[in-house]
Amino acid sequence: MTAVAAQPGAPPAPRTCPSAPAEAGATLIGMLGPDGRIHNLRTPLEVDADFLAAAATQGPPEARMRFAGRCVEGQCGQWTGHSCGVIERVLDRLASADGPQVAAELPPCTIRANCRWFSQSGGTACRACVLVVTDTRTLAAE
Ligand code: SF4
Incomplete structure (x- = not known):
């Protein structure tokens, strides 16, 4: 296999x-397990509207599943101007006693x-990632 080097001056990959x-x-x-941690799938699955409608019958899918999508940077309310604020807040909280x-x-x-998150914080983000539930509204109500 031949590695393809990024062109000098090329914009960073999304x-x-x-x-x-x-x-x-x-x-x-990833899926939230009974241990309260996210367990990443070995094989990711692109979801469609039918899948999401079925999943929503059990409550907000983001309360028990983790989804990936394109980072939209400044079009996201979590963007700080130069980074994702979500993982920064998670790591700050974990740093507390x-x-x-x-x-x-x-x-x-x-x-x-x-x-x-990995691009920002490396393996530190990954070790905290298992604790992140995207939609905590359901959890907060329990
Ligand atoms: S923070 Fe690490 S474990 Fe979590 S999604 Fe990114 S690369 Fe994967």
Whole structure:
């Protein structure tokens, strides 16, 4: 196999958001387990409207599934102007004394090569990633 080098001066490849809305065309990358942690799929699944409609009968899909989509940077309310604020807040919280325990090992992941959070924070983001539920409204009500 021959590696293809990026052209000097070429724009950076688009990043992938690892906590995207559940929309048709998004990619299902992980499921919330009974241990309260996200378990990444070994094989990602592009979802369609029928899948999402079926999933929504059990509540917001983002409350128990993680989806990936294109990082839209400044078109997203979580964008700080130069980075994704979601993983920054998660890492800040975990740095506090009473934060939950992160994963000891780097979890398997199918989007690491382009992941926005990994590009910002490396393996530190991955070890915290298992704790991130995109839509916590359901969890908060329990
Ligand atoms: S932060 Fe790490 S584990 Fe989470 S989606 Fe990105 S690359 Fe995968």
